[in-house]
Amino acid sequence: MHLDYQWLPVFTTGLSAVCFLACAMPTTSSAASGEISKKPFGKMPDGTPAELYTLRNRHGVEFKISNYGGIVVSISVPDRNGDFGDVVLGYDNLDAYIRENPFFGAMVGRYGNRIAGAKFTLNGKEYKLAANNGPNSLHGGLKGFDKVVWQGKSLGTSEGPALELSYVSKDGEEGFPGNLSVTAVYTLTDDNGLKLEYTATTDKETIVNLTQHSYFNLAGKGDVLNHEVMINADKFTPTDKNLIPTGELRPVKGTPFDFRKPTPIGARINQDDEQLKIGGGYDQNWVIDKRPGKLGLMARVYEPTTGRMLEVLSTEPGLQFYTGNHLGGTIKGKGGWVYKPRNAFCMEPQHYPDSPNHPEFPSVVLKPGQEYHNTIIYRFSVKK
Numbered sequence: 001m002h003l004d005y006q007w008l009p010v011f012t013t014g015l016s017a018v019c020f021l022a023c024a025m026p027t028t029s030s031a032a033s034g035e036i037s038k039k040p041f042g043k044m045p046d047g048t049p050a051e052l053y054t055l056r057n058r059h060g061v062e063f064k065i066s067n068y069g070g071i072v073v074s075i076s077v078p079d080r081n082g083d084f085g086d087v088v089l090g091y092d093n094l095d096a097y098i099r100e101n102p103f104f105g106a107m108v109g110r111y112g113n114r115i116a117g118a119k120f121t122l123n124g125k126e127y128k129l130a131a132n133n134g135p136n137s138l139h140g141g142l143k144g145f146d147k148v149v150w151q152g153k154s155l156g157t158s159e160g161p162a163l164e165l166s167y168v169s170k171d172g173e174e175g176f177p178g179n180l181s182v183t184a185v186y187t188l189t190d191d192n193g194l195k196l197e198y199t200a201t202t203d204k205e206t207i208v209n210l211t212q213h214s215y216f217n218l219a220g221k222g223d224v225l226n227h228e229v230m231i232n233a234d235k236f237t238p239t240d241k242n243l244i245p246t247g248e249l250r251p252v253k254g255t256p257f258d259f260r261k262p263t264p265i266g267a268r269i270n271q272d273d274e275q276l277k278i279g280g281g282y283d284q285n286w287v288i289d290k291r292p293g294k295l296g297l298m299a300r301v302y303e304p305t306t307g308r309m310l311e312v313l314s315t316e317p318g319l320q321f322y323t324g325n326h327l328g329g330t331i332k333g334k335g336g337w338v339y340k341p342r343n344a345f346c347m348e349p350q351h352y353p354d355s356p357n358h359p360e361f362p363s364v365v366l367k368p369g370q371e372y373h374n375t376i377i378y379r380f381s382v383k384k
């Protein structure tokens with residue numbers, strides 16, 4: 001059931017005064033096995049209201065998502081004892097997300113990850129972007145998709161309760177060409193998955209690379225160094241000192257980046273390796289062993305003390321694995337938890353960083369008449 005709350009006038013008997021009561025006006029959104037509701041989440045500095053949607057399935061799994069930045073605010077899933085806990089970092093209120101957000105739970109675009117020198121050339125024309133990460137453009141610029149209020153719509157689908165978010169990024173926004181119409185559908189599936197389906201169209205040739213930036217901690221506390229990670233990749237893209245790919249596709253064999261077999265995050269993160277030093281830990285893109293455009297398993301993460309497991313599937317060719325290296329102990333998150341380096345990890349399915357400046361990488365160009373499509377699934381389970 002989807003409940004919308006509206007203020008309706010109620011005329012009191014025998015009194016001339018008119019009072020206003022909060023009257024619940026329920027509308028039903030049919031879903032396979034769950035429900036979706038929404039409530040106010042606060043207001044933007046310009047007065048625009050933001051909302052918080054709660055998706056819940058029949059197993060009690062619950063996702064909370066805001067139409068501000070498409071942010072996944074919380075993910076509540078059970079451990080091996082059946083106890084539920086929140087497994088993503090974030091804040092308790094909208095103001096905190098607006099004030100300082102290292103992309104907690106964010107929908108990232110137009111271009112996820114970095115673009116070297118904050119510029120790219122398309123059809124012979126150079127486009128200049130905001131340099132918000134040293135000399136580079138990161139995650140869409142100064143006001144990317146993570147910092148706008150999207151139009152929200154509750155859906156009942158055969159797969160489960162869903163939230164549809166839509167936004168039109170105007171031609172020239174953050175320096176990118178073309179009016180880009182974007183839709184993101186978040187579905188809570190019956191098998192405890194967060195299924196994200198991104199689509200986009202443009203009226204002018206442009207570049208697009210959308211992803212999701214949740215910070216996961218499957219234990220719900222402490223660091224993530226004991227989390228066991230498997231990444232389905234034989235190669236990764238090494239970077240220069242500014243975290244821009246050199247263009248090389250380097251084999252993972254014999255390096256700290258070989259996660260083809262489950263390995264604790266902390267096993268090699270402090271090794272004397274140039275690439276680890278550049279990122280301050282893991283912050284690289286892995287070249288996934290599957291055909292681009294085909295939905296397949298990218299990674300699996302297991303937390304042994306709780307038994308929680310996360311599987312990451314996507315149609316994208318690359319996966320950015322990041323270990324929260326820049327959480328500096330200055331951010332106070334949900335419940336007063338002060339986030340420190342390696343208190344979380346990110347798994348960001350996407351095209352490779354700086355692809356617009358690397359013609360040898362899979363293309364991120366979207367033309368008029370084409371439709372961009374990207375599916376990401378974060379599926380949760382328990383290992384007894």
